Amino acid sequence: PSERATLSSLEVARVCDRVLPPGTVNVVTGRGEDVGAAMTAHDGIDKLSLTGSHASGVATLESAAQTITPTSLELGGKSPNIVFPDADLEQAIEGVLVSIFFNSGQQCTAGSRLYLHEEIRDEFLERLRDAISDLTVGDPLGPTTDVGPMIDHTHQSTVREFVDDAVADGATLCAGGENDAVGDDLEGAPFVQPTVLTDVGDDRVGCEEVFGPVLSVFEWSDRDAVLQRANDTSYGLAAGVWTTDLGAAHEFAAELEAGTVWVNTYNDLFDPAPHGGYKESGTGRELAEEALEDYSQVKTVKVNLGGVPKMG
Incomplete structure (x- = not known):
């Protein structure tokens, strides 16, 4: 270990x-x-x-x-979630939360890139911010905790550096971005709030694995263009597709360069199905x-x- x-x-x-x-x-x-x-x-x-x-x-x-x-x-991974305009937004928001904030983003399959169709981008982000505000950051063993700490202070600093560099390069802090915890007994522990960045470029935080609760948001309008952007990474571990059109979902999933593609769900591993990555994901x-x-x-x-x- x-x-x-x-x-x-x-x-x-x-x-x-x-x-x-x-x-x-x-x-x-x-x-x-x-x-x-x-x-x-x-x-x-x-x-x-x-x-x-x-x-x-x-x-x-x-x-x-x-x-x-x-x-x-x-x-590692830099897994994308692609949300189509016909997606069930409530379902997709819950899936995105699980994909990036489960285990505080310290998971190889973390859905750290979110591609929102231009027709639903603003509504999705507003509802996503509201959902994030309801999350509890604190003791990972606590019964009401949703997001725990980083593995140690060194990794906390690494994650914060990703966020600070992104903001310095022009990204917008849509949610989070600060150290945070619940309770005086956790003061000084290596927490990072669930963080959402918009106006992100395709470098550093947009393409490198952060391994923390940091979500980069991109806007799209053309199906083939977003497919190319989703695949434009050295990783290929997982991906999520959110749409009510299962025919379109199957076609899109077939073209995604990822070892596991979830449709209208995320991080849903099950024993009969193999799990592994394309490209530099393994x-x-x-x-x-x-x-x-x-x-x-x-x-x-x-x-x-x-x-x-x-x-x-």
Whole structure:
């Protein structure tokens, strides 16, 4: 596990210890440059799988190449939500909230780019601001909390830098953008308010993974142009399409360069369906039969029950 988030993995191992033979599940904690490097270079490991950043994925592939170890990667994303003018706005707003503010935006599938059709842009943004104002930022273990903190203060600073740079470059702060928490006992904790930016360019916050509760909003009018913009990224992990025209949704989804496309929903993973990315979002698939194939080797055995093949 990441050195920033080890406790959950250790708890999973403790649960596994109750039902699995000793040594079946092992957790090694430490920094990636130490523990991760040792594991990826070890010639006794038959399969590597990483969920992490693009930089970690590149380092893992480079190391695995030395031993030709099969590797699956689930890396970053800059996933778009495209809202068509006929969409159910209430449904789409709720989906957008889940897509970007679930886990405080610290998820690879975060829907951090929002493309609103010009006919519904203003109404959507007004209703989105109202919905965000109802969210509670606070203790992630609290029963009424909607948005928790960043993983640590270093990451909080990184997220705030994205927002500050975007505003300095001409973006408009539509909602949030400040450090925030609920309760005096949380003062100084690494919180960032749910943030919405409009008038965003296609660089930095508009194209790089922020990994925080920061939503960049773009306006569109032409179907083919917004498709091109949605695909104009080095990532391709997920996307959301919001429309009541399912025929148009299927056509659009087929052209999106993303491993998972949700229609009128988001972050709705389910076991029978594989999950993984296009382009720099990774290789291989998690979940479903495809994941089993990723962890399997194929062998051919032929038994001769007749004459032996002859030369000539």
